[in-house]
Amino acid sequence: MVGSIRIQEVEKKFVNGSGENVQALFDVSLDIKPGSFVSVIGPSGCGKSTLLRLISGLSQPDKGHIFLDNMQITAPGADRGFMFQEHNLFPWLTIYDNIAFGLRARKLYKENKEKVTGILHLVGLDGFESYYPHQLSGGMCQRASLARALVGNPKVLLLDEPLGALDAFTRMNIQDEIQRIWKEEHMTMVMVTHDVDEAVYLSDTIVVMTARPGRIVKLVHVDLPRPRDRSAENFFRYSSEVLRLLHYGGTITEPEFYL
Known part of the structure; x- marks a missing residue:
């Protein structure tokens, strides 16, 4: 089986418009199993898309290494497909x-x-x-x-918030298409998203990141059968866990009942 990704102690800086060095990623390490669906979620500007570009080879880390099937990534390659925010x-x-x-x-x-x-x-x-x-x-x-x-x-498909500009109904339809293709093609998929429910619906593992400089807070492993029911109680529990880790809205309590 191909498509395993290993990220070792990766750091990345860039220069902003004022000429200052900004730390985008700090000490990021992650192993992605072949054939898995992984989502990366975190606050805006935390380095999610930067991490995806590093995996693609479009950019290089300042420190650390990234490997695809034990081969270090040093440039873009046909073994990695990339789906951007805009269709381009x-x-x-x-x-x-x-x-x-x-x-x-x-x-x-x-x-x-x-x-x-x-x-x-x-x-x-x-x-x-x-x-x-x-x-x-x-x-x-x-x-x-x-x-x-x-x-x-490709061995790996990288998705950089590809559905963010779509209406909710179209977005859910294409989520189902992406999931169907992932199951049929048996490829590794890594997706950046701001949508917690989208991450829970699609992912085997959700990588939760801090605000800049981006670091991994926790890996949330989603143990739900597919196809997933967005209205199920366990679905809400995973969403609540991710939201807590992101510190949105303070402490989130479990509702006493579900509509």
């Missing part, structure tokens, strides 16, 4: 050509044509191949972005 589709290309773009750039398209068609079907975009991004809804563009990240058959 090329507006001048059709949905099909957007998804095929990476394969063409790597000169792998001819032998993988059927992969593009299969991915379109996997994300529910059959019949929209010739459409342009401006002709589709935000949710469908995010499906296309997901397809583009998957078409290279």
Whole structure:
């Protein structure tokens, strides 16, 4: 099984607009099992997205090391797919050509044509191949972005708050799609989110981080059967635990009953 990630004592600083060094991450260590779904949650500015970029190889740590299947990550690679907050589709290309773009750039398209068609079907975009991004809804563009990240058959899919701009109904639908694809493809997924319920709904493990400089407070292992019932009492208990760790609203007490 592939897709194991090991993060060892990672630290990262950056220079802000005033020229000051800002510590984004401090002494972050984490092991992510292959085939698991891990969510990273914490206050704004705590380094969640920075951590994802370090795993992707788009940025390098100032201290520490990150490994994928025991190989140190030093640059971006096709073994890691990345789904950003915005869909970032090329507006001048059709949905099909957007998804095929990476394969063409790597000169792998001819032998993988059927992969593009299969991915379109996997994300529910059959019949929209010739459409342009401006002709589709935000949710469908995010499906296309997901397809583009998957078409290279990565070991790991990194998701940086990809559903934050969507309405609640569309968001829940795509959460279900992401979960279905994760189960079918058996890949490792690491997602940054601000949504506690989303993290509980999707994750095997939730990584809770402090405010900047970002450090890991606790790993919350979600032991609930799938598919998960968002209205179940145990679901609320996990959400409450994460909220307590984030110190939102002071002490959160358990309700005496549920509507």
